[in-house]
Amino acid sequence: MKALVFQRKPTRYFSAMAAGRVAPGSGAKVGPLRLRTDHDPPELPGPGWRYIKPRLSGICGSDLSTLDGKSSRYFEPIVSFPFVPGHEVVADLVDTDDPKAEADGTNRVVLEPVLGCVTRGIEPVCRFCAQGDLGNCVNIAFGHLEPGLQSGFCCDTGGGWSTLMVAHESQLHPVPDGMTDPAAVMVEPAACAVHAAGTGGSAGTRDGSVVVLGAGTLGLLTVASLTYFHPDLDVIAVAKHPEQRRLARILGASSVVEPGELRRAVRRLRGSMALGAGTIDCVTDGVGAVYDCVGTAESIGTAISVLAPRGELFLVGMAGDVDLDLTPMWQKEISLRGVYAYGNEAHLGDRRSFDLAFELVQAKDLARLVSTTYPLSRYTEAIAHAGNAGVRGAVKIAFDLTGEKERTR
Amino acid sequence: MPRPGFVLDVDRSTPPILFHHGEQFRLEKLPPGRSRVIYPAEPIEPLDDIEGAIHHALHHPTGDSEPLPALLRPGMKLTIAFDDISLPLPPMRRPDVRQRVIEQVLDAAAAAGVDDVHIIAALALHRRMTEAELRHALGDRVYDSFAPHGLLYNHDAEDPDNLTFIGATDKDEEVEINKRAAESDLIVYVNINLVAMDGGWKSTATGLASYRSLRHHHNVHTMVNSRSFMDRHRSELHSSNWRMGKVLRDAGVKVFQIETTLNNDVFGTSGPMSVLQRREWEWSARDRLAFVAIKKSLDKVSSRTRRQIFQGWKAPHNVTSVQAGEVEAVHELTTSHVYEQHLVPVEGQTDILTMGLPYICPYNVNSIMNPILVMSLGLGYFFNLYRGRPLVREGGVVILSHPTPWEFHPVHHPSYIDFFEQVLADTTDPYEIEKRYERGFAEDDWYRHLYRTSYAYHGVHPFYMWYWGSHALAHVGRTIIVGGDTRAVRRLGFTPASTLADAMELASDVVGRDATITHVHNPPILMADVS
Numbered sequence: 001m002k003a004l005v006f007q008r009k010p011t012r013y014f015s016a017m018a019a020g021r022v023a024p025g026s027g028a029k030v031g032p033l034r035l036r037t038d039h040d041p042p043e044l045p046g047p048g049w050r051y052i053k054p055r056l057s058g059i060c061g062s063d064l065s066t067l068d069g070k071s072s073r074y075f076e077p078i079v080s081f082p083f084v085p086g087h088e089v090v091a092d093l094v095d096t097d098d099p100k101a102e103a104d105g106t107n108r109v110v111l112e113p114v115l116g117c118v119t120r121g122i123e124p125v126c127r128f129c130a131q132g133d134l135g136n137c138v139n140i141a142f143g144h145l146e147p148g149l150q151s152g153f154c155c156d157t158g159g160g161w162s163t164l165m166v167a168h169e170s171q172l173h174p175v176p177d178g179m180t181d182p183a184a185v186m187v188e189p190a191a192c193a194v195h196a197a198g199t200g201g202s203a204g205t206r207d208g209s210v211v212v213l214g215a216g217t218l219g220l221l222t223v224a225s226l227t228y229f230h231p232d233l234d235v236i237a238v239a240k241h242p243e244q245r246r247l248a249r250i251l252g253a254s255s256v257v258e259p260g261e262l263r264r265a266v267r268r269l270r271g272s273m274a275l276g277a278g279t280i281d282c283v284t285d286g287v288g289a290v291y292d293c294v295g296t297a298e299s300i301g302t303a304i305s306v307l308a309p310r311g312e313l314f315l316v317g318m319a320g321d322v323d324l325d326l327t328p329m330w331q332k333e334i335s336l337r338g339v340y341a342y343g344n345e346a347h348l349g350d351r352r353s354f355d356l357a358f359e360l361v362q363a364k365d366l367a368r369l370v371s372t373t374y375p376l377s378r379y380t381e382a383i384a385h386a387g388n389a390g391v392r393g394a395v396k397i398a399f400d401l402t403g404e405k406e407r408t409r
Numbered sequence: 410m411p412r413p414g415f416v417l418d419v420d421r422s423t424p425p426i427l428f429h430h431g432e433q434f435r436l437e438k439l440p441p442g443r444s445r446v447i448y449p450a451e452p453i454e455p456l457d458d459i460e461g462a463i464h465h466a467l468h469h470p471t472g473d474s475e476p477l478p479a480l481l482r483p484g485m486k487l488t489i490a491f492d493d494i495s496l497p498l499p500p501m502r503r504p505d506v507r508q509r510v511i512e513q514v515l516d517a518a519a520a521a522g523v524d525d526v527h528i529i530a531a532l533a534l535h536r537r538m539t540e541a542e543l544r545h546a547l548g549d550r551v552y553d554s555f556a557p558h559g560l561l562y563n564h565d566a567e568d569p570d571n572l573t574f575i576g577a578t579d580k581d582e583e584v585e586i587n588k589r590a591a592e593s594d595l596i597v598y599v600n601i602n603l604v605a606m607d608g609g610w611k612s613t614a615t616g617l618a619s620y621r622s623l624r625h626h627h628n629v630h631t632m633v634n635s636r637s638f639m640d641r642h643r644s645e646l647h648s649s650n651w652r653m654g655k656v657l658r659d660a661g662v663k664v665f666q667i668e669t670t671l672n673n674d675v676f677g678t679s680g681p682m683s684v685l686q687r688r689e690w691e692w693s694a695r696d697r698l699a700f701v702a703i704k705k706s707l708d709k710v711s712s713r714t715r716r717q718i719f720q721g722w723k724a725p726h727n728v729t730s731v732q733a734g735e736v737e738a739v740h741e742l743t744t745s746h747v748y749e750q751h752l753v754p755v756e757g758q759t760d761i762l763t764m765g766l767p768y769i770c771p772y773n774v775n776s777i778m779n780p781i782l783v784m785s786l787g788l789g790y791f792f793n794l795y796r797g798r799p800l801v802r803e804g805g806v807v808i809l810s811h812p813t814p815w816e817f818h819p820v821h822h823p824s825y826i827d828f829f830e831q832v833l834a835d836t837t838d839p840y841e842i843e844k845r846y847e848r849g850f851a852e853d854d855w856y857r858h859l860y861r862t863s864y865a866y867h868g869v870h871p872f873y874m875w876y877w878g879s880h881a882l883a884h885v886g887r888t889i890i891v892g893g894d895t896r897a898v899r900r901l902g903f904t905p906a907s908t909l910a911d912a913m914e915l916a917s918d919v920v921g922r923d924a925t926i927t928h929v930h931n932p933p934i935l936m937a938d939v940s
Contacts, residue, residue, distance in 0.1 A: 261830045268827055273855050277863050278819035 001099075002406035003039040003162030004379055006066070007032045008081035013069050020068025025387020027068035029380050037406065039084070041099045042158040042166045045145060046121055051094035052111070052167050053103050053407055056185040056373065057160025058088030058398040059386040061216060062318050063152075067383060072320045079153040080146035086160025086399070087113035087152030090175060090184035091167075099164055102408055108175040110187045111160070111167055112354050113150035114341050119168040120145050128343075132352060135195070135341030150341075161376065161399055163407040173354050183367035185398055186221075190366055191342040191357035193221035196316045197229045198345030198353065199337065200289050207288030208234055209269060211262065211306055214293035215239030215248050216389065217369060217396050218317055222291050224364045227252030229348055229356075236269065236287070238262050243393040251364060259302070266306040282328055286311060291339075295319035304329045314339045373400035411451035414753030414935050417688075419444035424689045426928060427700075428765030428909075430892060431778060431812045432715035433707050434685075434700075435765065437909045444926040445759075447800075448688055449935035452674035453750050455727030459506070463513050466667065466731040472738025477514065477665055480595050481521035488593040489514055490564075490617055493532035494542050495771035496601040497671055498932075499719075501726040506669045508548035510599045510731070514667075515551065527589050528561040531598070531616025533623060534860070534867030535772070536821050537563040542775070566619040566867065567857045574621075575660045578652035582625035587617040591662055598736075600668045602743045604794070604934060605639045605751070608668050609740035610654030611647065618653075620851050620869060625649055629839040632879045637793035639936060641744060654736060667733040668743040671726040673750055673933035682722070686933050712814065719768045720775055751936040755800065758939065760924035761916050762801035763909070764791050766811040767932055772866065772874070777818040780897045781825050781833075781871050783811050788888065789877030791931060797939040800927055804886040806916040808909070813893030813901075820864055824856045828871035829900060837902035839879040847872050886919045 009032040016031025089111040092103030116134035117125035120143025128136035141147035148154020158165030237253035263280040272285040290303035295317035342353030371394035374382035386397035425436035467477040555561035573591040575584040626649035635644040676682040730746040770786040787809040856868025888903040898905040906912035
């Protein structure tokens with residue numbers, strides 16, 4: 001089968017770190033990722049597992065971090081090598097246990113990539129999986145699968161950047177008739193944004209206004225999700241690039257500002273006083289919640305500076321190792337909460353994140369966020385494009401596997 | 410004998426013309442046959458004896474007023490108010506004329522046994538003056554005698570305990586001014602009348618007023634109906650101030666007005682900067698060398714250093730007149746002196762008006778000329794420096810030359826930043842801006858706090874700057890800025906151009922290819938008397 005394979009090669013990883021610092025996305029050229037046409041297809045790990053043939057597979061921010069050597073070392077024990085990246089996947093379900101069987105395209109599925117207790121063959125399932133919160137599964141490195149937080153980071157499952165992978169039936173969501181592949185590939189990242197809106201819903205509505213920091217895919221989807229599920233909320237979107245600002249407005253942000261303008265925008269909105277003689281170090285009253293879809297020290301610092309006392313900061317974007325003065329967080333009694341993956345959304349009618357994500361993608365026409373697709377053979381271009389998506393006026397870059405001849409072999 | 414201002418018709422032999430460009434300069438060749446350049450008058454002769462002239466003015470007042478000494482008596486409350494940091498431009502070399510006048514007023518007060526004296530910077534909604542700026546304007550002797558005792562201070566238009574509501578005009582314009590001034594037995598107002606807009610009742614009714622009062626004439630309606638606000642008799646801004654003056658007078662507020670005028674000596678008649686006030690075809694080899702040296706040196710240093718260099722420049726302005734007494738009579742005389750220096754007769758309007766904007770305007774002394782101030786200087790102050798008709802015809806094009814950096818002084822102009830980021834991102838229509846945003850900015854507690862305790866212009870001030878240009882915005886077909894920051898220029902609602910040639914090309918879309926061009930060679934200041 002044809003696949004992009006990420007191997008454990010420390011020297012290449014070191015090169016990727018250097019390249020990634022110079023230009024986002026350039027780690028793919030020199031790092032441990034390689035295109036293989038003779039990669040062994042994964043075996044079905046057990047009962048309930050199925051072969052799927054990816055049609056589109058997105059390039060996510062967490063993929064870019066991995067390729068550019070920026071990921072936290074926290075992940076080391078919860079990935080297994082070699083793995084095929086790609087966890088935003090719309091695929092054809094193969095009807096038989098034969099990996100060479102052709103898929104006729106009438107049975108499309110979206111992958112829910114989190115590998116919880118059920119997929120790992122662990123019984124009884126942990127208390128989080130029992131209530132549907134697979135993202136909080138406590139057995140992420142155990143059971144009959146090799147370690148791996150999600151499909152796309154586990155050597156047993158394969159990933160979406162290939163012509164074939166395996167998935168447990170519990171991971172598969174049928175794609176409704178009429179939903180296009182670009183729409184379907186947005187369901188997984190949209191589910192993360194749904195989870196953000198579900199997690200922060202009540203907090204966000206307390207003061208009537210929230211900030212979404214960052215307007216890449218996750219930021220824009222969070223804007224869409226918050227405005228869809230909490231229509232009374234004023235959402236201030238922070239976007240660096242013109243196309244991001246345009247899309248944030250279309251997706252429902254009540255105001256859109258550039259990063260350097262945020263403190264002033266929040267101060268104006270809240271009619272707050274501010275610390276600083278004309279420049280603003282910190283607003284004294286601010287918004288009730290910030291959804292940080294960037295996850296850097298700078299974005300977290302900015303979030304704290306615009307939060308009201310007892311406000312809530314939701315880390316939606318994958319954070320890393322940050323160096324930050326937390327004094328204002330302490331003084332303003334700000335809560336910090338991570339938002340990872342998906343689950344059961346108690347604040348959104350007790351529905352599954354993925355079910356809500358299907359609804360959101362169609363209601364907000366999120367297929368428009370898929371800017372372009374590439375074949376696997378042009379993976380370095382694709383990843384460089386994704387790494388510079390904002391600058392280049394793009395949002396979601398994906399691999400299109402439907403034209404790969406290996407798909408039918 | 411100084412030469413008057415005049416209009417040069419550009420022909421093939423005309424050398425490139427100097428355009429001010431912020432803290433830099435451009436030399437531009439104007440199209441021959443259809444271009445003209447308006448030059449200011451050379452600096453008129455100053456007074457030989459300034460101290461003597463001040464003494465004479467105080468003892469021989471103009472209009473229905475007794476001499477100052479006759480108005481002073483023991484036990485009275487005397488308030489001396491003076492024009493703030495916004496005048497003159499650039500700041501003048503020491504001793505500042507305000508110091509000279511106030512020292513004589515204080516001598517007279519002392520001689521009359523007046524002990525209760527307050528000195529107030531009449532800054533309205535401008536930023537507070539710093540100690541250094543007060544010392545420069547008033548001298549160390551005045552500062553050291555009064556400031557340590559809290560008797561020399563900046564007017565605070567947001568201190569409800571120190572404002573007095575006087576009444577309303579027959580057009581329901583509320584008059585509220587500084588309480589100490591209102592309750593004084595006499596206000597002595599010390600003015601510098603740099604341009605025809607300054608002085609008269611505007612000194613007290615604006616300089617010592619609050620937002621409650623100012624909003625009645627600092628608004629779009631007033632500005633659009635002032636043709637121009639530099640022509641007192643055709644200025645709704647002044648009509649309103651004069652109505653307020655009547656309210657003050659009727660309420661018993663007694664004002665002894667002292668007005669002074671300065672000549673056009675901005676860059677000196679000797680030294681390297683003097684080339685900037687010579688006419689280009691008269692430049693000697695030495696002038697050319699000086700100009701090239703200045704330009705090349707400025708081009709090599711950072712914008713911050715350039716700013717420091719220019720903001721450090723103190724002009725050798727000389728005093729040309731001092732008159733004192735009753736406000737309106739004094740101001741008529743003052744205006745005639747201003748016109749004597751500034752008015753240049755010009756025949757007819759033009760299709761394209763070009764202006765090189767310098768580094769300074771009234772609101773960026775020791776500060777940064779932000780994009781809103783660029784607009785205000787170009788379409789507000791410079792555009793309105795006319796009598797009769799605007800220099801550019803209705804529907805014509807204004808071309809400004811200025812770097813227009815997206816840069817703000819965070820201490821001096823905090824609400825300007827918000828105005829630029831929020832308001833102008835939404836609309837540039839002055840009426841819309843006034844209707845939807847003014848009140849929010851004017852009553853914002855943070856801006857109030859910074860205005861009162863820091864050195865910030867009032868929250869509403871950027872609105873006034875925008876309104877200042879509203880007559881021009883309604884009059885011209887297009888505004889182009891040459892050499893400006895593209896994003897900032899677009900945010901202002903104007904068209905950016907890299908070169909003057911590009912700007913002319915863009916202008917031709919509006920006024921045709923054979924359009925007439927007029928360049929205003931300002932500074933030094935001139936006022937076009939357009940027939």
